[in-house]
Amino acid sequence: MDKLMALSIAISKDMARYEKESGLTTARIQLLWELAGGATTQQQLAAAMGVSPRNVTGLVDGLVASGHVTREPHPTDRRAALVTPTDSGAATIAELQSSYADLAQGLFGHLEQRRLAEFESVLDDTIARFAKLVEDSL
Amino acid sequence: MDKLMALSIAISKDMARYEKESGLTTARIQLLWELAGGATTQQQLAAAMGVSPRNVTGLVDGLVASGHVTREPHPTDRRAALVTPTDSGAATIAELQSSYADLAQGLFGHLEQRRLAEFESVLDDTIARFAKLVEDSL
DNA sequence: TATTGTTATACTCTATAACTATA
DNA sequence: TATAGTTATAGAGTATAACAATA
Numbered sequence: 001m002d003k004l005m006a007l008s009i010a011i012s013k014d015m016a017r018y019e020k021e022s023g024l025t026t027a028r029i030q031l032l033w034e035l036a037g038g039a040t041t042q043q044q045l046a047a048a049m050g051v052s053p054r055n056v057t058g059l060v061d062g063l064v065a066s067g068h069v070t071r072e073p074h075p076t077d078r079r080a081a082l083v084t085p086t087d088s089g090a091a092t093i094a095e096l097q098s099s100y101a102d103l104a105q106g107l108f109g110h111l112e113q114r115r116l117a118e119f120e121s122v123l124d125d126t127i128a129r130f131a132k133l134v135e136d137s138l
Numbered sequence: 139m140d141k142l143m144a145l146s147i148a149i150s151k152d153m154a155r156y157e158k159e160s161g162l163t164t165a166r167i168q169l170l171w172e173l174a175g176g177a178t179t180q181q182q183l184a185a186a187m188g189v190s191p192r193n194v195t196g197l198v199d200g201l202v203a204s205g206h207v208t209r210e211p212h213p214t215d216r217r218a219a220l221v222t223p224t225d226s227g228a229a230t231i232a233e234l235q236s237s238y239a240d241l242a243q244g245l246f247g248h249l250e251q252r253r254l255a256e257f258e259s260v261l262d263d264t265i266a267r268f269a270k271l272v273e274d275s276l
Numbered sequence: 277t278a279t280t281g282t283t284a285t286a287c288t289c290t291a292t293a294a295c296t297a298t299a
Numbered sequence: 300t301a302t303a304g305t306t307a308t309a310g311a312g313t314a315t316a317a318c319a320a321t322a
């Protein structure tokens with residue numbers, strides 16, 4: 001448990017370093033990550049991120065100002081805006097994805113199949129147990 | 139990797155739920171956690187939490203307002219204040235510690251010694267690899 | 277009438293810089 | 300002169316509530 005926390009904290013700290021370098025923030029990176037699936041309305045983003053629509057307005061404002069996304073008119077619903085990555089934003093998203101893949105490879109790529117499978121199995125079990133504990137406590 | 143992230147996110151969400159219930163916040167809980175070792179100056183808290191002294195002022199203000207801590211005069215340095223848990227704050231800290239222990243027990247208590255040791259070993263290895271990757275990238 | 281996004285307002289976390297009181 | 304903590308100021312994330320435009 002302590003070790004899980006330690007790893008999680010270490011990853012967070014490294015993320016913070018990356019954020020400082022890139023001028024992005026955790027919430028804006030998460031929003032960009034959601035856009036990897038394609039242009040999206042703010043309502044959809046709010047639902048996907050588990051955050052209020054008002055909050056998404058602010059995050060998108062910031063990403064527009066930094067040139068990562070634009071608000072394009074929705075083709076069929078004139079109330080809605082399609083949050084769309086710019087070329088620069090798309091490049092950032094690709095970079096995020098590749099960093100993530102590299103990290104996974106660097107951390108686990110060397111493990112023998114059997115150890116990796118065993119590790120995943122314990123993680124699956126832990127996730128399931130955690131879900132059950134949360135459910136029982138409600 | 140995805141599973142590690144999933145677990146970490148699940149734990150964060152549950153933390154957020156607890157925070158909402160208790161009226162505390164992540165940063166204030168972290169500060170209380172630091173106080174488990176005993177009353178401490180704000181400078182020490184800032185260093186331990188990796189945060190600015192000004193920030194600690196605000197967090198302590200909040201915890202004073204909610205009745206979790208008080209600022210007591212430092213016995214030898216009249217510039218400094220000792221952030222000290224109240225009875226209620228001490229109860230909260232004890233509750234945090236016991237919840238944490240219960241969670242660890244609920245998640246991993248059932249695992250056979252061998253599986254647990256194997257899991258820890260992979261985690262240790264992952265933490266070490268992560269540290270090395272971060273170091274190399276600097 | 278319901279939904280999308282924004283304006284208005286407020287709280288928290290965070291930081292830097294300047295200042296006061298004390299060492 | 301150096302340190303502990305606060306005031307001043309600022310930016311970001313978050314929320315609710317009220318409102319405009321559109322469905």
